[in-house]
Amino acid sequence: MVSEHSASDQSAKHRHRQEGPGKHIVAFIFSIVLTLIAFAAVMSSEVNKTFTYIILIVMAVLQVIIQLAYWMHMKDRGHLMPIIFLFGGALIAFTCIVMALYWVWW
Template identity: 55%
Template sequence: MSGQQHSAVNEQEKHHKHEGPKKHIIGFIMSILLTIIAFAMVAAGEINTTFIYLFLVLMACVQVFIQMGFWMHMKDRGHLYPIIGILMGVFVVFTIVIMAEYWAWW
């Protein structure tokens, strides 16, 4: 086998290497911890309601990034088009919500 063919085979093996359950377990534990933290904030009841709402939205955003990275493998190479599609969808949804609020307000 020539050096160039051997290099191509090694590159292909690196690209299709199986991660194993370690990263899934880490992602699962992080998701559970974020859920417990959010539940504890709400269950405390003595915290400002506005702060709790903002905190829950922040926790939801962090949870989305964890789900995208660990479960949907968006952190891996080759996922540019799905990421662009998701960002475009988020942009469209935010635009619709903002325009609906603007329309209802006036």
């Protein structure tokens, strides 16, 4: 994979030994499977409405966790600030959603 074998490259390779395509392909397969389950739940008429909603939300949450952790490298070290920023934004976003729904439906 790495053509030059200088000392720094070797140590870099050693430190980031797990960084192969493998875990990303696994994450990809998981994403696809979760997506298929979500679409299948909606497309099949046999699942009732409330249960479909629950399936959809669970699949979306799992999928987002997988994508943030693996593809956006959040499980890697040194990502505390990114996590704070993104979840800070998500918290405000969530508050906006709850506020808008309450405002409209109240």
